[in-house]
Amino acid sequence: xxxxxxxxxxxxxxxxxxxxxxxxxxxxxxxxxxxxxxxxxxxxxxxxxxxxxxxxxxxxxxxxxxxxxxxxxxxxxxxxxxxxxxxxxxxxxxxxxxxxxxxxxxxxxxxxxxxxxxxxxxxxxxxxxxxxxxxxxxxxxxxxxxxxxxxxxxxxxxxxxxxxxxxxxxxxxxxxxxxxxxxxxxxxxxxxxxxxxxxxxxxxxxxxx
Amino acid sequence: xxxxxxxxxxxxxxxxxxxxxxxxxxxxxxxxxxxxxxxxxxxxxxxxxxxxxxxxxxxxxxxxxxxxxxxxxxxxxxxxxxxxxxxxxxxxxxxxxxxxxxxxxxxxxxxxxxxxxxxxxxxxxxxxxxxxxxxxxxxxxxxxxxxxxxxxxxxxxxxxxxxxxxxxxxxxxxxxxxxxxxxxxxxxxxxxxxxxxxxxxxxxxxxxxxxxxxxxxxxxxxxxxxxxxxxxxxxxxxxx
Numbered sequence: 001x002x003x004x005x006x007x008x009x010x011x012x013x014x015x016x017x018x019x020x021x022x023x024x025x026x027x028x029x030x031x032x033x034x035x036x037x038x039x040x041x042x043x044x045x046x047x048x049x050x051x052x053x054x055x056x057x058x059x060x061x062x063x064x065x066x067x068x069x070x071x072x073x074x075x076x077x078x079x080x081x082x083x084x085x086x087x088x089x090x091x092x093x094x095x096x097x098x099x100x101x102x103x104x105x106x107x108x109x110x111x112x113x114x115x116x117x118x119x120x121x122x123x124x125x126x127x128x129x130x131x132x133x134x135x136x137x138x139x140x141x142x143x144x145x146x147x148x149x150x151x152x153x154x155x156x157x158x159x160x161x162x163x164x165x166x167x168x169x170x171x172x173x174x175x176x177x178x179x180x181x182x183x184x185x186x187x188x189x190x191x192x193x194x195x196x197x198x199x200x201x202x203x204x205x206x207x208x209x
Numbered sequence: 210x211x212x213x214x215x216x217x218x219x220x221x222x223x224x225x226x227x228x229x230x231x232x233x234x235x236x237x238x239x240x241x242x243x244x245x246x247x248x249x250x251x252x253x254x255x256x257x258x259x260x261x262x263x264x265x266x267x268x269x270x271x272x273x274x275x276x277x278x279x280x281x282x283x284x285x286x287x288x289x290x291x292x293x294x295x296x297x298x299x300x301x302x303x304x305x306x307x308x309x310x311x312x313x314x315x316x317x318x319x320x321x322x323x324x325x326x327x328x329x330x331x332x333x334x335x336x337x338x339x340x341x342x343x344x345x346x347x348x349x350x351x352x353x354x355x356x357x358x359x360x361x362x363x364x365x366x367x368x369x370x371x372x373x374x375x376x377x378x379x380x381x382x383x384x385x386x387x388x389x390x391x392x393x394x395x396x397x398x399x400x401x402x403x404x405x406x407x408x409x410x411x412x413x414x415x416x417x418x419x420x421x422x423x424x425x426x427x428x429x430x431x432x433x434x435x436x437x438x439x440x441x442x443x444x445x446x447x448x449x
Contacts, residue, residue: 029250031373032253032254032257033253035376035384038371039260039383041381043260043381046268046440048440049271049442050270050271052442053271057278060278060282068281068285068289068292069285072295072296075303076299076302078443079302079303081443081446081448082367087448087449088448090447108344109343112343116369120446131346131364131365132350132354134350158446193449195449203304205313205355206312208311209309209433
C-alpha cells in the first residue's frame with residue numbers, strides 16, 4: 001500500500017515537472033522581463049510620436065493662415081536632419097577607435113549598437129552615416145559611401161547623452177579587449193557638432209504606391 | 210490480541226503517519242514551487258501580450274494620424290502654389306525616410322531557423338538572430354537598395370536591430386522570430402549577384418553548413434513595401 005502511494009506521488013511529481021518545463025520552453029523569465037522593459041520604452045516612444053502627430057493635425061485643422069506652411073516647413077527640416085541632409089548639433093558622445101584590421105562588419109556593428117542606443121545623427125571621420133549609407137569592405141579598407149575611412153575612427157553621435165554614454169562605455173570596454181584595437185575611448189559632450197551632410201539620391205527603381 | 214501485536218500495529222501506524230507527512234511535505238515543496246513558477250511566468254507572458262497589443266494599437270493610430278495629416282496638407286496645398294511646392298518637397302523627403310509605401314523591382318530574402326546542433330559552445334547558432342538580419346539589410350543597401358522592409362516593418366534612416374537568441378527587434382517593434390522575410394526594392398540583378406556571392410554573409414553561410422540555417426532569395430519584377438508606422442523622433446537634434 002505504501003509502495004503504491006509512493007509510486008503515485010512520484011508519478012504526479014514527474015508529470016508536474018514535465019509540464020512546467022514544457023511551458024517554459026522558448027523564453028525564460030529573465031528574457032521576458034527584458035522584453036517587457038523594451039516594450040515599455042517602445043510604447044513610450046510611440047506615445048510621443050502620437051502626441052506630436054496629434055499636435056500637427058490640430059495645427060492643420062486650426063485653419064489659421066500659414067498653418068500648413070509652418071507644419072510642412074517644420075516637417076521638411078526634421079526629415080532633412082533625419083536623412084542626413086542638413087548639418088546638426090546636440091548632446092551626445094564622441095568615440096575614438098584606433099585600430100588596425102577592423103572591418104566593415106565591425107563598423108556596421110558599432111553603428112547599429114549606437115542606433116539601438118538612441119543615436120539620432122552620426123558622423124564617422126567627417127562622413128555622415130544613416131541606415132542605408134553603404135559601409136563596405138574593400139582591399140584598401142573600410143569605405144563609407146565609397147570613401148575610405150582610415151583609422152583612427154572618430155564617431156560623433158547626437159542623442160540622449162546618458163543612454164549613449166552607457167552604450168559607448170560598453171562598446172569601448174569590449175573594443176579594448178580586442179587585440180586589433182590599440183585604443184578605444186569616448187567622451188560625453190553637451191554639444192556635438194555634425195557638419196557633414198549626404199547628397200540627395202533620387203529613386204531610380206522605387207515608385208510611391 | 211497480545212500486547213506485542215498492539216505495539217506492532219501502533220509502530221506501523223506511526224511509520225505510516227511519518228511517511229505520509231514526509232510525502233505531503235515533498236508534494237508541497239516540489240509541486241507548489243513549480244506551480245508558482247508557472248503562475249509568475251504566465252503573468253509575465255500576459256504583460257508581454259498586453260504591451261504588444263498596445264504597441265500594435267499605437268502603430269495603427271500613428272498610421273491613421275499620418276493619413277489624416279496627409280489629407281489636410283493636400284487640402285491646404287490645393288489653395289496655394291507655395292504650399293504645393295512645400296508639400297512636394299516633404300513628399301519626397303517622406304518617401305526617402307520610409308514614411309510612404311512604395312513598390313518596384315527587387316528581391317525577397319528568406320531566413321529560417323535551422324536545427325539544433327551538438328555544438329555546446331553555440332547553443333543558439335541554429336536560430337536566425339538580429340545580426341543575420343542586420344547583415345542582409347546592410348548588404349542590400351550596399352548594393353543600392355532604395356527601400357526595405359523586414360516582415361512588413363519598413364526600415365528608416367534611424368532603424369536599429371537588436372534582440373536576443375532567435376528574436377529580432379527592429380526599432381519599437383515587438384520581437385520578430387523565424388521565418389524572417391527581407392524585401393528590398395532596387396536593382397534586383399545587382400542585389401541577387403551580391404546574395405549569390407559565397408564570400409557575402411559569412412556568419413549566415415557558416416551556420417547554413419553547421420545548423421542548416423536557411424537562406425533563400427528570389428528576384429521579382431515588383432515587390433511592395435509598407436509605410437513606416439512607428440516613431441521617427443529626433444528630440445536631441447537641432448539644426449545648426
